[in-house]
């Protein structure tokens with residue numbers, strides 16, 4: 001087990017380096033960690049936490065571990081997105097510092113995951129590595145653990161079991177890249193059509209530039225994610 005804290009770039013990099021050293025060959029990356037906060041939290045790097053943990057950290061992990069994937073038979077990166085991704089990216093105030101909303105910042109982070117997956121699938125077209133994102137459904141987990149008793153009760157009462165929530169992810173793992181569609185959003189085990197904004201590659205490119213600005217001081221080496 002390699003432990004790391006995704007709300008710190010230093011810790012994310014240390015953990016990725018440990019994985020690199022221990023496992024020079026990786027079959028895939030499953031980037032599932034995520035947060036939904038009830039109030040504004042700043043990370044060790046001075047960034048709104050949802051943005052860093054849900055979007056910047058998986059991009060950094062993908063960049064750092066990319067080379068280790070290249071020898072695998074069906075190499076892939078799978079990031080957990082969400083059915084909550086409606087709307088657009090708030091480029092004016094991407095961290096929602098002026099008026100914080102845990103709901104909006106979470107929804108934006110998951111739209112961000114979906115957009116960068118679509119963009120990277122095109123960018124990685126010459127690489128054997130494919131990238132997918134998946135929505136587990138509404139699951140009774142500890143997500144939103146600090147958003148108050150009402151949200152906690154709703155998750156626990158109406159969410160499906162974590163075992164059921166893992167089904168889409170497992171179905172992706174059981175298929176080869178040839179059977180899957182690069183860059184796509186998967187829910188209930190299949191490619192699912194979602195909001196028109198989530199297909200906007202111009203918005204995706206603008207978002208990747210913003211992410212690169214955040215990550216630039218921490219990027220070592222180059223990868224097809226951040227050439």
Ligand SMILES: NC(=O)c1ccc[n+]([C@@H]2O[C@H](COP(=O)([O-])OP(=O)(O)OC[C@H]3O[C@@H](n4cnc5c(N)ncnc54)[C@H](OP(=O)(O)O)[C@@H]3O)[C@@H](O)[C@H]2O)c1
Pocket residue numbers: 004005006007008032033034035053080081082083135136137138139140141142143144145159
């Ligand atoms: N539950 C749902 O209905 C639902 C729906 C759509 C999408 N999702 C997504 O599914 C994924 C898993 O969430 P979940 O529902 O299983 O919620 P959860 O029970 O709160 O699990 C979140 C996971 O992320 C890890 N994590 C959070 N912050 C981290 C950090 N700074 N560094 C490292 N790990 C961190 C947590 O580790 P610790 O336990 O050690 O803190 C935990 O393993 C998330 O991306 C979430 O957005 C969930």
